[in-house]
Amino acid sequence: MNKDVGSLVTKEMLAHYIELNRKKKGIETQLDELKKVINLYFDMSVGHNVRGEITLSDYKLQRQVRKIEKYEQEETVKRLEELNLMDLIQKRPDERKIKSALDLGLLKDEDLAGCRIINTSQAIYVKHLDSK
Secondary structure (H helix, E strand, O other): OOHHHHOOOOHHHHHHHHHHHHHHHHHHHHHHHHHHHHHHHHHHHOOOOOOEEEEEOOEEEEEEEEEEEEEOHHHHHHHHHHOOOHHHEOOOEOHHHHHHHHHHOOOOHHHHOOOEEEEEEEEEEEEEOOOO
């Protein structure tokens, strides 16, 4: 190994890395607890998985909700085959083409009942507002 490269990493750096990683885990745990309390507040005040916003003093708190929809692969392929819509099938359901077929009315939501998987995630944003 090149001597110059070996001197880039030191025992002190490794010790510092371990210490920072330990602190990071503690901070992440605290942040997770705060997020739970904030999401509980929004769940109780505006509803579960509903966007919300409040201002406290010179802080603005927002919750945004992201929604991800997917189609359960086997059931969707089976249903599309039953409906003779083979052009909507690749090795897995082509979600872009399915959405287009739904938008064009070639396919109805009830045709794919039980196939759609919906995932939601919540994001917390805290912003310090300038006092005037």
